[in-house]
Amino acid sequence: MTTSLMVFHDRLAQSKVNRTLMERAAREADDAVIVRDMYALYPDFAIDVDEEHRVCERCDRLAFLFPFYWYSAPALMKQWEDAVFTPGWAYGGGDALAGKTMLLAVTTGGARDMYTADGKHGATMDALLLPYRITARYLGLEYEDPFIVHGSSKTIDDDALAQVADDFVAWLRA
Numbered sequence: 024m025t026t027s028l029m030v031f032h033d034r035l036a037q038s039k040v041n042r043t044l045m046e047r048a049a050r051e052a053d054d055a056v057i058v059r060d061m062y063a064l065y066p067d068f069a070i071d072v073d074e075e076h077r078v079c080e081r082c083d084r085l086a087f088l089f090p091f092y093w094y095s096a097p098a099l100m101k102q103w104e105d106a107v108f109t110p111g112w113a114y115g116g117g118d119a120l121a122g123k124t125m126l127l128a129v130t131t132g133g134a135r136d137m138y139t140a141d142g143k144h145g146a147t148m149d150a151l152l153l154p155y156r157i158t159a160r161y162l163g164l165e166y167e168d169p170f171i172v173h174g175s176s177k178t179i180d181d182d183a184l185a186q187v188a189d190d191f192v193a194w195l196r197a
């Protein structure tokens with residue numbers, strides 16, 4: 024089973040959590056897990072759609088690692104979806120992604136207890152990630168429970184981050 028791990032972080036040099044997870048995945052990458060730094064590949068947002076289609080067709084699982092930005096993903100990830108999920112290929116006469124799996128790994132600044140109906144953010148992560156689940160459903164992708172790292176920016180110490188990285192690579196290979 025091959026997994027394409029696409030990392031969407033616009034400031035990886037300043038990143039703590041995404042960079043740690045990406046580097047750890049890259050260290051252990053082999054033919055089964057391919058790690059791609061999407062902002063490095065497409066700094067000008069000019070997605071190579073044919074190449075992305077080839078990458079998607081070759082893998083069984085599309086994994087997205089990104090920091091939560093305004094209850095969503097960094098802009099390049101939206102651009103990637105808009106450019107790559109084309110009619111005739113992914114839907115509307117095409118089913119290139121059907122039977123594959125979508126995996127989301129999301130880091131939030133907010134703590135876990137802020138992401139409840141009564142919490143500071145007033146909604147659960149399941150609710151906020153619904154567009155991805157429904158996109159997966161529309162395209163015939165399986166959608167698995169996301170890997171979420173809460174409180175990424177401030178509260179996570181080095182020991183906790185090392186444990187998160189262990190859990191992340193185990194989740195990626197499960």
Ligand SMILES: Cc1cc2nc3c(=O)[nH]c(=O)nc-3n(C[C@H](O)[C@H](O)[C@H](O)COP(=O)(O)O)c2cc1C
Pocket residue numbers: 032037038039040041042089090091092093094095130131132133134175176
């Ligand atoms: C533009 C921007 C928007 C953000 N929006 C949110 C948000 O909606 N919810 C949240 O919990 N954290 C938000 N954050 C915090 C980031 O999610 C957090 O800093 C990131 O996950 C930490 O990962 P890193 O160390 O890899 O950068 C935002 C940060 C930025 C820069």
